[in-house]
Amino acid sequence: MMVQAEPSGRQPQRWFILLLIPLVFISAFLHVSQSSRSVDVRLARERYSALIRERPIDATKARRARFYKAQFFLAHPQSVSFAAADLIRRFDGIMPPLRLLQLKVDPGLQDLGFALSVGVEAASLDAAQRKFTVFFSKLEILAGIIEASFSPGERNGRLHVFQVTGRAELP
Secondary structure (H helix, E strand, O other): OOOOOOOOOHHHHHHHHHHHHHHHHHHHHHHHHHHHHHHHHHHHHHHHHHHHHHOHHHHHHHHHHHHHHHHHHHHHHHHHHHHHHHHHHHHHHHOOOOEEEEEEEEEOOOEEEEEEEEEEEOOOHHHHHHHHHHHHHHHHOOOOEEEEEEEEEEEEOOEEEEEEEEEEEOO
16 A cells, blocks of 8 residues: 655645744734733723712812811810910029019910010119110020010119010920
């Protein structure tokens, strides 16, 4: 029996089919990945449009604003108390040799109002005014004092009493 050899025209057809099969697989893979990406893009567009409709940024900003307002008003009494104590401590540092007779601190939302009664022990009104002028110049350069004014003193026994009013800023 004799085996016939295949005609030489069939060999190129096999190679053509063998080259065509990987190209078909690659093409199918690319089409599947393109359709998968288009689905991902569509889902991303839907999520983005939902974000725009919901406006979570504006809601977050509003929640933060409410939080900080609440924190400000809850912490305000404590900060005013500390600021008033600090103001009294600073007054005490510049007070000697004068006497602090009375101190009133009136807190506001932005600053502290204060009223002082200062006693100066001196023989004459001029000597008392000189001592008080030294105190008042120190008071005006004190950190945090916004404004200060005084009224001339009146004699109360051996003391000349001066009234000082002003405003100090909250830290």
